[in-house]
Amino acid sequence: MRLDDPTPVSSPPRRLVRQSLADGVADELRRALIAGELADGAPIPEVHVATRLGVSRGPVREALIELERDGVVEFDSRGRSLVRPLTEEDFEEIFQLRLAIEPLAARLAAQRMTPEDHANFEGLLAGLDECGTWEKFHAWDVEFHEAILLTAHQRRLHAAWRTLKLQMARWLMELQRRRSLVTGHKLPQTIKYHRRLAALLIEGKAKAAETEMRWHIGVWGEWLPAVKAKA
Amino acid sequence: MRLDDPTPVSSPPRRLVRQSLADGVADELRRALIAGELADGAPIPEVHVATRLGVSRGPVREALIELERDGVVEFDSRGRSLVRPLTEEDFEEIFQLRLAIEPLAARLAAQRMTPEDHANFEGLLAGLDECGTWEKFHAWDVEFHEAILLTAHQRRLHAAWRTLKLQMARWLMELQRRRSLVTGHKLPQTIKYHRRLAALLIEGKAKAAETEMRWHIGVWGEWLPAVKAKA
């Protein structure tokens, strides 16, 4: 890339973005949360995180606020932050919210799909072939749903969904750890369903995509028993 | 109230809550935003707010982050905060999101209504009689919808809705300022509809309340033309 060309680079590749320390701290906390390094209900003293990561308390504070918005951290009445325990009701809530958000997003995405989105989804669809394990598939799945939310072009809808994303990841890890997942679902079958949904989106069949997504989330909600077994 | 009684006061009345400066700053900014004292797109330098309110930049930072979550403030690439301009697309988005959230909330609220909630809604219903002006009614309306979201007992749903609340207030003020509101709607009629919705909730008719709310939001969405006229 030539650096003496004065025309600005507008598209994503090779653009320098300054990432604040707060963002870095948030990323690190997210990682730790998903990795299960922080137990449910464990306190997260600002000072500890700060010294551990070699920053001051300011950025840590901001990161914690960010994570509170994502629903994985909560502040007690005295302002101390702690890992928000996962409860069965949370799962139920997340289920309801997904049911409200994602079918709508699917409809809008199908309606508003541009040629670029089109190509994007074709690529995703192709990537599905390489999902030989549940682990790979789950990674693909998150990317897929995120793509739908992005394609819907609704900032607020996406923001609401984002707050669910991290929590779903935590559930997934927790369930995998207990090996209580994959409750009667076959991977090839699951992949088939996703292929179907992706096809509807690509074809721009808005109403059908919405219905399919509603059903899709419903299936996901069937994990609830596994969740109950854990809680 | 006796202060030498060791039993803690759990219910709302007379309980001392420490409000951080950040919360106070956020409240003040919210007020200014709704009052129209901050123009669309106007920068909000931390230092200005801090000196104006006699606090340091820390709490102001946190307040601005809070308002960004509420969707009324945005940060540019360099971290500077500014008043997020209201656009027609925003209104459309808010409409879609309300349509996804509130009917669901109404259904859940009707299902889960406790005797206390019951009394609460009865009180609200009575308060409707004193809404002689649109202004009073709008205040009542916000309280009403908030009560529904609270009664649904879904943290995340409520959180998603809260981010819309402030923005709706901004729209309302903006439209009132332009006198482009009340587009063919009569106040007594509007009050009648609300009375009907409230009755369904109180009677616990979940499905009917959900449908009514969907229609209700749909009517609200008819303000869109007025919004377009403004934008």
Place this chain on the structure above:
DNA sequence: TGGTTGTGGACTGTTGACAATCGACAACCA
């Protein structure tokens, strides 16, 4: 012994100061 009263430690809330970044505008030069 049972309840009250210090006292220390662990945190958070808030602040003021310093460093870094960026736009605007002036100075400079080929």
Place this chain on the structure above:
DNA sequence: TGGTTGTCGATTGTCAACAGTCCACAACCA
């Protein structure tokens, strides 16, 4: 003149320190 290079002011990012609050535990007393 057109483009490049300083420089200044405005604003945010980050930090270290201080003050306030609360819990836990010990000391104390009736």
